[in-house]
Amino acid sequence: xxxxxxxxxxxxxxxxxxxxxxxxxxxxxxxxEQARARGDAVRQKxxxxxxxxxxxAHADGRDxxxxxxxxxxxxxxxxxxxxxAVGGVMGRWPQIVGDDLANHCxxxxxxxxxxxxxxxxxxxxxxxxxxxxxxxxxxxxxxDLGHGTVRLIKVLGPGGPVQRFGPLRAPGSTGPGxxxx
Numbered sequence: 001x002x003x004x005x006x007x008x009x010x011x012x013x014x015x016x017x018x019x020x021x022x023x024x025x026x027x028x029x030x031x032x033e034q035a036r037a038r039g040d041a042v043r044q045k046x047x048x049x050x051x052x053x054x055x056x057a058h059a060d061g062r063d064x065x066x067x068x069x070x071x072x073x074x075x076x077x078x079x080x081x082x083x084x085a086v087g088g089v090m091g092r093w094p095q096i097v098g099d100d101l102a103n104h105c106x107x108x109x110x111x112x113x114x115x116x117x118x119x120x121x122x123x124x125x126x127x128x129x130x131x132x133x134x135x136x137x138x139x140x141x142x143x144d145l146g147h148g149t150v151r152l153i154k155v156l157g158p159g160g161p162v163q164r165f166g167p168l169r170a171p172g173s174t175g176p177g178x179x180x181x
Contacts, residue, residue: 085145086110086117096140105130108156115151117141120158127157 065073075084090110094102104126109118121127130137134153141150 082145082149083110083112085149089141089145096144097137101126101130101133105155110150115149116154117150117152118154118156120156122158124157127155130155 075081087110089096090107093107097105104123105119105121107117108120110116111118119130121130130153134155138150138153142148
């Protein structure tokens with residue numbers, strides 16, 4: 001053969017293909033070599049001498065936290081401040097509006113997009129009274145929740161009973177709902 005012609009390489013002997021355990025060992029060996037190249041092995045030895053990963057005298061991300069702190073962090077991360085505050089108002093409704101009004105008017109829903117609080121009253125008289133008090137109530141709620149949280153209070157009258165059709169119904173009447181506002 002001439003000097004420029006490459007010699008043919010011998011083919012490796014065909015044996016059994018490596019199993020999953022063998023492949024895992026090869027992958028582990030490669031990972032260890034890469035870690036040594038990066039210098040991670042030195043850091044791991046130092047941590048092993050100190051007793052491994054552990055919390056010291058100073059607070060870090062691994063320390064347990066109080067339930068209230070965890071909930072507050074979750075509310076802040078998810079952007080639920082306004083709905084949570086309005087939910088708190090619904091729980092404190094009697095302290096905010098007074099016992100008389102709270103006995104007859106109940107907050108039902110808060111529409112976050114429109115910033116509207118929907119309140120249902122048990123009679124048309126109380127619904128009218130709440131409509132007259134709505135501007136002062138919006139101001140009081142915004143003091144408590146932050147400016148602009150509640151833009152409008154939508155007041156609903158009583159739902160009234162279900163209209164029934166049958167022989168006892170007067171023809172042409174709208175039923176008991178005709179007096180509710």
